[in-house]
Amino acid sequence: MTTQTQPTAPAVPAGATPGVVELRNVSRWYGNVVAVNDITMSLGAGVTGLLGPNGAGKTTILHMMAGFLSPSKGTVTVDGKPTWRHPAVYRDLGLVTERESVHGFLTAEQFVLACARMQKLPDPAGATRRALELVEMTDAAHRRIGTFSKGMRQRTRVAAALVHEPRVLLLDEPFNGMDPRQRMHMMQLLHTLGDNGHTILFSSHILEEVEQVAGLVQVIVAGRLAASGDYRKIRRLMTNRPHVFAVRSSDDRRLAVALIAEKSVSGIEIEAGGLTVRASDYGDFTRTLPRIALDQGIRLHQLVPSDESLESVFSYLLEA
Template identity: 80%
Template sequence: MTNVELSGVSRWYGNVVAVNDVSMTLGAGVTGLLGPNGAGKTTLLHMMAGFLAPSRGAVTLGGEPTWRNPGVYRRLGLVSEREAVHGFLTAYEFVLASARLHRLPDAEAAARRAIELVEMTDAQDRRISTYSKGMRQRTRVAAALVHSPEVLLLDEPFNGMDPRQRMHMMRLLHSLGADGHTILFSSHILEEVEEVSGTVQVIVSGRLAASGDFRTIRRLMTNRPHVFTVQSSDDRRLAVELIGQPSVTGVELDKEGLTVRAGDYGSFTRALPKIALGSGIRVRRLLPSDESLESVFSYLVEA
């Protein structure tokens, strides 16, 4: 088993801090790197892959530094977010080139195996320029897997994939993780991480906001304070009814309706229909007004 370890890692560009004092250890299995766009996920992945030097701290793979150490690529595969595929090549040619760069003893057989893993055999002799984005993604995953790396890093790997392609890729990552590979994939979509990974590292504004079991972190997200906008047939009477609820911490009434602050998402959304029905009030609109990923993740920094 090959671990990836980050110890007090920071990375800055001039006065801009992209990653701030992050420490984590990644072992066998699938780990999700979760955070809003611009949180620092790609910078972290690039330091793990040896593309960037940490401004402070250390990044090691199997005990060896990743920066200026080409030897780590024998054990490492990377699928970056930015596409870099030559459209005039076929998938087979592209993956075969990767196999030859790794100097595999039977590059042709390795390329065919990798293409079969990602279910691209039927299209392997077509030019990449004719592929959908999802097909190009799978081709790039095949190239990263061709040398059977112990560690696989994927930056937003499900972008552009249709539901069937996503399900297959999720099964593939599960299988590789169960076989002892260390896999880290980044995403800004909570549901992707929930489907693939039981372990999560949450990054917000370059900081490690939460780390551990997905279900525990999901509970933190669900149980955080929430703000709702409610419009009904009688806002004033509904406000009176809501203020007495244990899950409600505050109610404001204006011409747009009610702004309700709830301490618990689940308790409030279960209580509201019962209150409205019992009072003969019709709820016309219920909207969470603080449901952006940035607000959810920022709460974790303070939790």
């Protein structure tokens, strides 16, 4: 039986301030396509989740923060210095991209060591060893990356991003391909780094990942900042949003008359194929509907939430 140890992550050096990442009225467009639309946010010490559906603009935002892309409008800075065309920013910044770009013929140790040497660290071998220990890759350090599972490759890339102990760490979908134990260890590592004064931003399209790791969240929908702040408050907004249900029954008109008097129902549309019901309280409505149908002697043929896609959940925040 193996025991899982808490990762011992480096702290921000005494006297150094945590990295501050700021976006001010930032937009990025590709021809006529607007990928990011007038976003302003500020990130400090701790773990922040960048949450949104696929294609929302999360990767574009991370790439601008890392200096890979220039904003079409606005400014992106780390500690007051622009990230675009400012290579010195990489002394205090680490990035793990979603797309892999690691040579499979290298071992994990060789890859991380190369990153340490590019940073001109005084003890690249020692820094490499510490970084691999952080992500639990020491046992596989001498294996070629091409033989690794996706989760192992991901952890190796995280080690490379951490080898120079950056104050700012940016991660794009970092938990992809990790098994549950690897995922839990990585979450603990990010928690520890944030508690030690590092500025961590990771992107995800999965609500549960952000809930387990981040106290603060930035929600991106269609390139816009839909919500920002404490995760619990934003989660309540998502949970309490109006819900839309498609309902079919043996007598739609009589059911509609009975439902419209309920507090949990905010609106009903009668259509040829049934009812479209808007409910302000998901749980109350799903408990009330069967009771009313039974009382009225109406048989329910269908009850389907019609707005449960991730995009619709997030899009509500644009209107809240």
